[in-house]
Amino acid sequence: MSTQNRATGLSRRRFLATSALAAGSLAMPRIVRAQEPEKPGELIVRAWGGAWGDALKEGVTDPFTEMTGIPVRLDFTEDNEIKPKIWAAVDQGRVPPIHVNWDTTTNATISALRGVTVDLGDLKGLDKLLPIAKPVGLDGWPLVNTYSYVYVCAYRPEAFPDGAPKSWRVMLEERLKGRVALYNDGIGFNPIAVLAGGGTVKDIPDNMEPGYEFYRALKKNDPLLGEDPDFTTWFQNGEIDIACTISVNARAAKQNGIDVEWTVPEEGCKVDTDGLWIPKGLPENEEYWAKQLVQYAIGRDAQEKWCAALGLPPVYPGLEPPADLVGDPAYPTTPEDFKKLVRIPSPVLVENQPVWFARFKEIMQG
Amino acid sequence: MADTTTGRKPVSWRMLDAVDRLVAAAWPRGAHGMNGYLFILPAVALVFILIVGLGYMADYSLHELDLATYRLKDEYSLANYAAFFERPVYLRILGRSLLAAVIVTAVSIVLAFPYAYLMVRTQSAAIRKFLLIALFLPFFIGQVVRAYGWLIILGKEGFINSMATALGLPPLDLIYNYPAVIFGLVQYMLPFAVLLLTPALAAIGEEVELASESLGANWVRTFRHVLIPMATPGLVGASVVVFTLTLTDFAMPQILGGGTSDFIANAIYDSYFRISNLGLGSALSIILVVIGSALVALIFMIAGTGTLGISGRNK
Numbered sequence: 245m246s247t248q249n250r251a252t253g254l255s256r257r258r259f260l261a262t263s264a265l266a267a268g269s270l271a272m273p274r275i276v277r278a279q280e281p282e283k284p285g286e287l288i289v290r291a292w293g294g295a296w297g298d299a300l301k302e303g304v305t306d307p308f309t310e311m312t313g314i315p316v317r318l319d320f321t322e323d324n325e326i327k328p329k330i331w332a333a334v335d336q337g338r339v340p341p342i343h344v345n346w347d348t349t350t351n352a353t354i355s356a357l358r359g360v361t362v363d364l365g366d367l368k369g370l371d372k373l374l375p376i377a378k379p380v381g382l383d384g385w386p387l388v389n390t391y392s393y394v395y396v397c398a399y400r401p402e403a404f405p406d407g408a409p410k411s412w413r414v415m416l417e418e419r420l421k422g423r424v425a426l427y428n429d430g431i432g433f434n435p436i437a438v439l440a441g442g443g444t445v446k447d448i449p450d451n452m453e454p455g456y457e458f459y460r461a462l463k464k465n466d467p468l469l470g471e472d473p474d475f476t477t478w479f480q481n482g483e484i485d486i487a488c489t490i491s492v493n494a495r496a497a498k499q500n501g502i503d504v505e506w507t508v509p510e511e512g513c514k515v516d517t518d519g520l521w522i523p524k525g526l527p528e529n530e531e532y533w534a535k536q537l538v539q540y541a542i543g544r545d546a547q548e549k550w551c552a553a554l555g556l557p558p559v560y561p562g563l564e565p566p567a568d569l570v571g572d573p574a575y576p577t578t579p580e581d582f583k584k585l586v587r588i589p590s591p592v593l594v595e596n597q598p599v600w601f602a603r604f605k606e607i608m609q610g
Numbered sequence: 611m612a613d614t615t616t617g618r619k620p621v622s623w624r625m626l627d628a629v630d631r632l633v634a635a636a637w638p639r640g641a642h643g644m645n646g647y648l649f650i651l652p653a654v655a656l657v658f659i660l661i662v663g664l665g666y667m668a669d670y671s672l673h674e675l676d677l678a679t680y681r682l683k684d685e686y687s688l689a690n691y692a693a694f695f696e697r698p699v700y701l702r703i704l705g706r707s708l709l710a711a712v713i714v715t716a717v718s719i720v721l722a723f724p725y726a727y728l729m730v731r732t733q734s735a736a737i738r739k740f741l742l743i744a745l746f747l748p749f750f751i752g753q754v755v756r757a758y759g760w761l762i763i764l765g766k767e768g769f770i771n772s773m774a775t776a777l778g779l780p781p782l783d784l785i786y787n788y789p790a791v792i793f794g795l796v797q798y799m800l801p802f803a804v805l806l807l808t809p810a811l812a813a814i815g816e817e818v819e820l821a822s823e824s825l826g827a828n829w830v831r832t833f834r835h836v837l838i839p840m841a842t843p844g845l846v847g848a849s850v851v852v853f854t855l856t857l858t859d860f861a862m863p864q865i866l867g868g869g870t871s872d873f874i875a876n877a878i879y880d881s882y883f884r885i886s887n888l889g890l891g892s893a894l895s896i897i898l899v900v901i902g903s904a905l906v907a908l909i910f911m912i913a914g915t916g917t918l919g920i921s922g923r924n925k
Contacts, residue, residue, distance in 0.1 A: 324883035354886060358680045422783055428869040429884050468786055469869020482767050483786075595677055598885040605880070606699035608870050 281529030283314050287537055289344045290326050291318040294473065295496035296554070300346065303550025304541045311540070314533060323347050327355060330523045334360040340523040343534040349389055349517045350597065353379060353590045356386035362522040362531060364388050367539050376517060377542070377559035381591035387521035388542055391556040394574045394585060395432030395514045396506040398475070398494040403485035408507035412440040415486060416458075421465045425478055425487035428469035430459075430604035431597075432514050433488045435586050439511040445586060449596040452603070459607045469608060479504050488513075491574035495555045508573040508584050515576065515585040517559075664899065671892035682889050690893035700877060700894070704901070706788070707873040711857040714795045718852050719845060721796070722803035726844075727837075729804070730811045745801050753798055757865035760794050761785060786868025794862040799855060803848040810844025811837075846913045850906055857902055874898050 289305060291297045297318050305316035319326070319342055326342065333340040345352070355361050356379070364370075364385040370377070377389045399409055403423070415424045426433050434455060435448050441461075443454030468474070468484060472493050478484040479502050494506045520541055522534045540546050547560035555569050557576060569575040576582045619627070637648075673682035674689045694700045729741040748756065763769045764784035771781045784790060814837065822832040838845070860875040872880075874894065881891030 322883070324886075327886060328882065328888075354680050357678065422786070429880070463870075466783075466787075466868075466870070477761075481765050483765060598675075598677070598887065601880075601885055602697065602699070605872075605877075606697060609699050609702055609872055 281532045283312065284343075284527075284530045284533055286315045286317050287344065287530070287534060288317050288319050288342045289346060289537070290321055290323070290342045291346050292323070292472070293320045294476075295492055299550055299553035302553050303548075304537070304546045307546065307549070308537055308540050312533070312536065316537070323351055327351060330355070331358060331360055334523060334525045338525065339527065340525050343522065343526060343530060344537055345521050345523065347387070347519060347521060349379065349387070349519050349590050350593045352387040352519050352521045353382065353594050355521065355523075356382050357594065360524055361386040362524055362526075362535075364522070364535065364538060367535060367542065369539075369542060372561070373542060373559045374561055379519070380589045387519040388538065389517040389519040389559055390541060390547075391551050391554065391558050392515055392517045392576070393554075393556045394491050394508070394576070395436070395488050395516070396491045396494060396574045397486065397509050397513065398479070398489050398497075398504055398506045399486045400479065400482075400484075400503055401505050402503065408505065409486065410510055412436060412488075412509050412511050414509075415440075415467070416461050416465060418465070420485055422468070423483070423485040424462065424465055424467040425475055425484045425489070426462075426467055426469055427488070428471065429601050432490070432516070434597075434600045434604065435514055435588055436488070436511060439586070448586075448588065449592055449600075452600065456603055456607060459604060463607055463610065467608070476502070492554050492556060494574075495569075506574055512584050512586045513574070515582070515587045664896075667892040667895055670888050671890075671896050673889045675887045675889050680886055690890045691897075693890060694893060694897060700874075703872050703877050704874050704897075706871065707857050707875075708901075710788075710792055710795065710873065711853045713792055714799055714856040715849050715853045717792075717796050718799045718803040719807075719848060722800055722807050722848065723841075725800075726804045726807040726811050730808060731816065745804055748798075748801050753861045754865065756798060757794055757862055760790070760797075760866060764790065785866055786870075788867070788871045790866040791863050791871050791873075794866045795856050795859060798862065799852045802855065803852050806848035806851055807841065807844040810841045810847070814840045842913065846909065850909055853909075854902055854906065858898065 289300070291300050297320065301318065305318070308314070309316055321329075323345075326345065330340045330342070330345070332338075345355075347355070352361070364387070367385070367388070370385065370388065373388075376392055379385070379387050379389065397409060397412065403420075414420070430437075434452070435445075437455035437458045438447050438452055439445070439454075441454030441456075441458030443451065447454060468478060470478070472490070475484075475487050475489045475493055476497050478487070479497050491506060494504055497504045520538045522531060522538065526534060541550065542560065544560055544563075547558040548563050551558035551563070552566045555566055555575065557565070565572075565575050565577065573581065573584060576585055670682060671690050672686045672688070673684070674687055675681075676683045725741065725745075729738055729745070732738050732741075751759075761768070765771065766781055766783075768784075770784060775781055818836060818840070819832055822836045823829075827835065857873075858875050859873055860879065863871050863873040863876055867876075875898075878891050878894045878898070881887045881894055
């Protein structure tokens with residue numbers, strides 16, 4: 245029997261093939277859409293406030309929202325305070341309160357050790373990033389570092405008419421009694437205290453005594469201990485003349501008209517990194533889009549805008565520093581720049597920070 | 611009013627009757643003897659939840675932190691409690707907190723007594739209203755906002771120092787130290803002390819003081835031998851509340867202390883959040899609860915619970 249229709253000349257085989265093609269064309273958008281998980285109503289990113297949150301919004305979350313249509317909400321819960329909430333949620337099998345945590349690498353490493361972070365090894369372009377992007381001492385990519393930053397010596401020029409302080413030991417001068425500020429857990433200064441106290445990098449972490457000696461001497465000068473917003477307020481109100489603070493805060497204060505400069509003294513400054521990580525326990529589609537956000541954040545466009553707004557060296561190579569930070573020692577780009585800075589590997593920080601913190605508190609609370 | 615033509619009750623009456631029938635079905639007359647227990651059930655549930663939470667905390671306090679995984683070790687140990695006794699900083703901080711609690715309580719009571727007395731005894735309605743408004747206004751402003759307010763007033767370029775430098779005096783160190791924390795706490799606790807003293811003073815009839823004076827006692831003797839003993843319930847209540855609130859305060863030392871005048875609550879916060887040591891934080895919390903409870907129990911042992919009018923004897 246012939247398979248060809250006498251009236252149309254269309255064979256059955258051709259008819260079936262054409263029908264299949266038509267049906268496939270109609271189904272294609274649905275199949276493609278099915279490969280992309282459903283978009284969540286919003287993504288929540290934990291962030292620091294002030295200049296930090298503004299930079300993230302400008303460089304990462306607003307462009308991401310424009311690109312994907314997913315609104316991003318910033319959660320300004322303190323990094324230390326969100327940690328136990330996430331840990332408890334993951335342990336109890338609940339959905340964690342945020343999708344992406346913008347965190348210090350040390351804190352993120354602690355969460356990774358606890359096993360609450362999603363591996364980001366499947367993100368594209370990780371191999372293009374600078375080596376500093378990869379977390380040290382951990383398997384895979386439980387977090388990705390996004391930029392480095394320096395704990396600079398910020399100072400009021402009026403209090404130093406002869407120019408920037410050359411050494412951290414200037415903090416011990418009696419004229420600065422009650423006018424020196426550090427972070428209230430010693431972060432950013434513990435290793436530097438060792439150097440300022442006459443020790444060397446080799447002393448860290450097994451012989452921190454020179455650092456503790458420096459703290460005991462500094463305690464006699466009644467230092468103020470606080471957090472990022474405190475430093476800004478103190479500089480603004482003329483309460484302090486010198487502080488160890490992150491360069492972002494000093495730069496933001498200066499851009500807001502506060503008379504503050506910064507330097508890297510002869511002993512050096514601590515350099516560290518911040519990163520992004522995603523907690524376990526998110527619904528599959530939300531985890532997917534959270535990863536897309538992190539993917540965007542480590543891309544060239546986001547790195548350029550975000551890190552320029554922060555004034556920090558990105559992990560994406562080949563990007564120019566902002567005009568006001570060219571040649572700034574707090575914006576290291578060359579190996580020579582990094583030689584003046586002290587970087588402590590995350591595993592060492594994670595293991596020793598509780599001990600350093602306890603000794604710092606013991607001395608400062610005396 | 612009931613409709614006399616049809617005998618139908620108004621809707622509101624019928625609704626209340628329905629509610630009555632529902633309550634009677636849910637809570638039959640035979641169970642009415644348990645009404646008292648029903649009323650205290652929410653409070654008991656709240657205390658029960660608190661005790662369960664303390665139980666969990668006590669359990670956590672007996673496990674050390676494993677720095678390799680940042681989880682508590684499975685083995686039970688007293689290492690966290692040993693850390694409290696072995697590290698001088700914790701004893702120092704606890705001592706500072708207890709001293710502050712004693713000072714703030716004493717100063718608050720001394721300042722609150724005349725305030726409460728005036729509020730109770732004044733004949734002027736305007737003065738009474740003013741004192742009441744001044745008393746309640748701080749409650750509308752949280753502790754944190756008040757602390758920041760003191761930073762503005764007492765700061766190196768604050769109001770007080772601006773006046774001092776205008777008078778040719780050197781600037782004073784008024785904040786970021788222990789006295790500043792004490793000052794802030796007294797200002798915060800004063801309304802609590804006044805509120806607890808006022809009912810006790812109001813219960814002392816004015817005629818009692820008049821009777822004392824008519825028997826030849828001057829005001830000082832009346833104050834010492836009549837007012838103070840009769841105001842004891844208020845003094846004990848105010849002392850207990852102010853003492854425990856001060857001992858456990860977090861915000862004032864955090865904001866006014868400059869990071870070098872931490873109280874025990876700040877140390878607990880640091881343990882939980884800064885070094886993620888749930889075990890140590892729990893141990894410090896349990897120690898604080900035990901010490902605070904022991905001191906309150908001691909006060910009641912000395913003063914007697916009857917001083918708060920809860921002896922159980924019918925008057």
